[in-house]
Amino acid sequence: MQYATLFAIIRICLEVTLWGPENVSQPHKPKLLERIKIACLRRQYSPRTASSYVYWSRQFILFHNKRHPEEMGKSEIEAFLNYLVTQRRLSASSQSQALNALIFMYRHVLEIEPGWLENLGRSKRKQFLPTVLSIQEVRDVLSHMNGVPKLMAELIYGTGMRVSECTQLRIKDIDFDMKTIIVRQGKGGKDRTTLLPQRLVKPLQRHLLNVMGLHKDDCLKGAGFAPLPGALYKKYPKAAQSIGWQYVFPSTAIRMWPPTGQHVRWHCSNTTPQKAFKRALHQTTITKHASIHTLRHCFATHLLQNGTDLRSIQTLLGHKNIKTTMIYTHIIKAEQSTISPLDIL
Secondary structure, eight states: OHHHHHHHHHHHHHHHHHHSGGGSOOOOOOOHHHHHHHHHHHTTOOHHHHHHHHHHHHHHHHHTTTOOGGGOOHHHHHHHHHHHHHTSOOOHHHHHHHHHHHHHIIIIISOOOOHHHHTSOOOOOOOOOOOOOOHHHHHHHHHTOOHHHHHHHHHHHHHOOOHHHHHTOBGGGEETTTTEEEEOSOTTSOOEEEEOOGGGHHHHHHHHHHHHHHHHHHHHTTOOBOOOSTTHHHHOTTGGGSGGGSBSSBOSSOEEETTTTEEEOOBOOTHHHHHHHHHHHHTSSOOSOOOTTHHHHHHHHHHHHTTOOHHHHHHHHTOSSHHHHTHHHHHHHHHHSOOOGGGGO
């Protein structure tokens, strides 16, 4: 009985030690920067926006020697923004982005209404005219490109897509019968429809035959999956292996996707067409400072020159505000509206 009583006392002591209130495991509370990222993703902001907001919040905290933002206010934020202007000499858009990140952190993460933050003065952005290549210059650059990067460059010029929209294009979003392409989750998280150039129909079809062959080989090896947006992999578990969800421009490597453990083939990197375009540009006599994104500006400008109305171009580009599209009218006016007096002599 003495041993039984002793063992009972020991068992009770162990239970109190292991399961007492002071030792009950508390749920993990994310740190501030992690909470900012989660808040962005919960609102379906793009990963780039989430990373940017985390970056500027971290810079703000480090600037004030790791003080918690709850302990700071308007004066500390003004000091940080002044530092960005005077010391780091950031552009107006970067300053505005930093301020937006701090407003988001205070309002949606710390749950402090930052009315005083929105009254802070913002630097006015300078209006720059985009670099535009002539039709002959576009022809010269494309003539020095080949293979898949050339097809991507032609697609960007022929549709007005952004580079990331081109690399993330899925097979199911190309409609060869209607001659249209659906751009999914473009800038601002919006879908839009753009045109498919007739000239690219056959090259794209030939390219997709190669992609389908690659996909078939992946499936035979137990792979052949593509990452699905959001939680669609739960709702449609078999869709990830269908040909429609595969990327038009797949990566050369297969990687494991943590949410499912599947071996998926992502899209190619944005740098693939960017580097190819730069190499081709250097092989020409063009001295303009251009990148592959310049082809998007060329798309809009050349459509305007051919008489396409501004509203249609706005829809094709996915601009929220018509004022953004109107910048291309300034390029046209600068080229065509006036004759130099020297040419009249």
